[in-house]
Amino acid sequence: MGPRADIKVAESPWGPDDQLGALNHLSPEGSAAILARVDGTRSYDLSIDYFVGMPSFQAAGDPSYQLFMSHTPSGTVVDNMNGAGEAGNRHVCYSGDVVFMYTHTGTHIDSLSHFGVDGHIYNGFSAEDNLGSRGWTKGGAEVIPPIITRGVLLDVAKSRGVDCLPDSYAITVEDCKKVLEDAGITLQPGDVAMVRTGRMGFWPDGSKVLGNPPGLSLEAAKWLTSQSISAIAADQECVEVGPSQHEDNWLPGHCHFLAEAGVPMIELVNLEELSRDDVVEFCLIAAPIRLRGASGAPLRPIALPLRDN
Template structure:
């Protein structure tokens, strides 16, 4: 079975780089924030540390952190030129991090995946990709996301702690979960899908690999509802391995290149599930890494009253 995915032309014009994010209006943002009860704020991100699970199968580096300055080393090096006495008094530390931009809780920008050499809105690798980064569709153009969020807790729907490996979430699963919670998806919403994988974090042997996730049909159904962002508690949102012979990550190609919908991955949805919070204001902003295909992000969920 083939996925048959095509790169979409944006309805917002030839220079558009936001895709579905255009659907989030200032009025919608204000309405979402007005409904919040800030007595409890849920942090949906994970922390970064050496040895953390990360995607390395394609040769990308693991997360590393190194001290570039230490209090004792600064006294010895005197790189600031102020002398031993001052450096012994001023306790100075600094560090450097090195990582793949798709490590930990992160957002996939629209230039992350495309089809036949083109990304969303027809920007091409031949014209818009330099020797270092894309000039279109990068993480820096993603605005702060403030929107209504809806949790699709498919693991809870199925009565399991975690969906089985490679379980393909269906359209019926999504419809049934919305019926269970009495919610609907509206244009401009952020849809977050829980498989249960994050309950095992940071055990990489149980968190990553052969993920349960959205089937392509379910992904297409969700984007047809007008969602602005899709996210999940595993590494690729979609089911793995691919069910389509012509595409190894058809969900990525659909969401990013065909629908213009950014993707949130490795989102920690466990506390939302435990407290049965299915509707909330989602606030998140990536680091503005110019041209990058992804960026770390810290999503916050504030329940509605």
């Protein structure tokens, strides 16, 4: 185990009531500017589909994804709960389902309430005053606005000439800078940096997708947030390298991004097609389900390539 991370909860520069953190870097003008550059003939779905048996965090005690039928065509005939009678229910085939899942399953975004330090989340909101029995009253998934901004692919795996980075490889500041320099791109305020390790190439093999992830070192995480990005994303389960390299914190990247920098984290994003087609810069459109008070929510990010200038 390495040195201490010494991460502290930050006060928001946008005021004591702020719950958006780095998402304040988004603006209508920025959204309009990137949308004006879109090549509408192609799109990339960066999400993964949900299915029973999919890799998730059961090992941490969280429930696996489950889908149950609450109504089926034949069952509706037997139940007749709607009172339509046998003939009516045989004529109208009714199906309905129930989903049960951990909010951090599959492609999802971590809200700022997900991780804190010493009982407080970003902007000093305390668990004592702001955490009820059914979720946080501050920093929940419902306050995350639609994200319409420039996405930038940091394809670290391709830059290092491998299909997938080795287990527990700690991505450095130099790795990030090299990818950007080779692409001729500079991160701008409001961008979403999307880091490719290559892990999603193994999906849905949970034995290869989850555990001992290659990911951002704390130094690289701090460098990226210093560029005024609005959110961070990666194609593995925690964005940061695992296990932790710091003796005082078992997920220092989470604590830095969420509690110290106010930067939401997007995890388990499928970046394989963007990498295959060498799409480095794009318009990103993404919005979570507005689960009030939740520490995270499913997300379906869409990447739209940009027209040649």
